[in-house]
Amino acid sequence: MNQKGTFMTTPTHTSLVDWTDGLGLARVTHGGGPVVALRRDGAAKARLALVEGQVFEDLPALLDAAHGDPAAIEAGAVIDAPDHQLLSPVGRPGKVICVGQNYLAHVHEGGRDTGPAHPDLFPKWHTSLAAPFAEVALPPESDQIDYESELAVVIGVRARRIAVEDAASVVFGYTAANDVSVRDFQLHTTQRVAGKAWDGLTPLGPVVVPATRLGGVRPDLAITGTLDGEVLQDDRTSSLLFGVPELLVYITTVMTLEPGDLILTGTPSGVGFVREPKIFLGRGSEFAVRIEGIGALRNRFVDEKKA
Structure with missing residues (x-):
């Protein structure tokens, strides 16, 4: 894990993100900690949200890495994301x-x-x-x-x-x-x-x-x-x-x-x-x-x- 609160991953497959139909960025409890994922409201599954191969624990670091551009975000591996595992989509905003x-x-x-x-x-x-x-x-x-x-x-x-x-x-x-x-x-x-x-x-x-x-x-x-x-x-x-x-x-x-x-x-x-x-x-x-x-x-x- 680096000082930005992200950690490296080696995804086997990534894809461009189709932002239609209410897809958005959520935070999900996964593998013992929070990760930012791509999820639609009501879905039981999500995909890890990646920027240059990195998985992120919180949205501020992801947005910083993506320079605020949705096109810089890719979809990674599928994970479980039922409602009860969702966290606030931003965990530690500066303001x-x-x-x-x-x-x-x-x-x-x-x-x-x-x-x-x-x-x-x-x-x-x-x-x-x-x-x-x-x-x-x-x-x-x-x-x-x-x-x-x-x-x-x-x-x-x-x-x-x-x-x-x-x-x-x-x-x-x-x-x-x-x-x-x-x-x-x-x-x-x-x-x-x-x-x-x-x-x-x-x-x-x-x-x-x-x-x-x-x-x-x-x-x-x-x-x-x-x-x-x-x-x-x-x-x-x-x-x-x-x-x-x-x-x-x-x-x-x-x-x-x-x-x-x-x-x-x-x-x-x-x-x-x-x-x-x-x-x-x-x-x-x-x-x-x-x-x-x-x-x-x-x-x-x-x-x-x-x-």
Whole structure:
């Protein structure tokens, strides 16, 4: 294994990747550790994702080696990849940047007339991420656990101070996320981190699909959030107030983005905290986020086990 978190392999057969029909990059538990693989939503098998003969443990190193180009990725050996073996498709992103108030209907349901003048940003860390089909532990400190269905951008190359017209060269692809929020902790102060960056409360996945397969940097994709079979959120990603290019321009003015960094673009209307009566996630709740062309992540929420 080298310092980039990759290891060499000698595949007996590789092939070009056909990115159609929702094929994307997943992380799978295989041979005692994680590997990046090519998988379609719902499939029980996948193929190792290779760049110049290397197998990768995590997406940032793979994207760095591929220079953010899907055409540089090849398909290797077939491996088992059932839902329960999937991990968050990005394990240790350098940055997880989230955007608040980015759908107008969500702005309105929160009691505001207009959205923010600039992107409303807050951070998470890699410890916040969870697998797309994992059981997710409910924090015992709160009974106000809310759901937020979101499109997540996966950065492909290093970028700083980009222009709108350069956005397509920066984005590798998209995946789905549930920005689970601990509402009472979120409202402790004017800052959101305590309610947003909770360990293990941000399911991600199931796969990262190249942006070129999903409408480029201005995707128009159906996004839904379903609680125990009932659709509570339903919109399209074209409704974003700040689109992907505008977010990239603003964020890269402030900081350098690197391969594997994540941007969670905000949630549509329908969150539980503003409903009457309020709807929160509880023991046994199952919440699914589905995005057209990517597939669905689906998590059951359970009591946190005490060590």
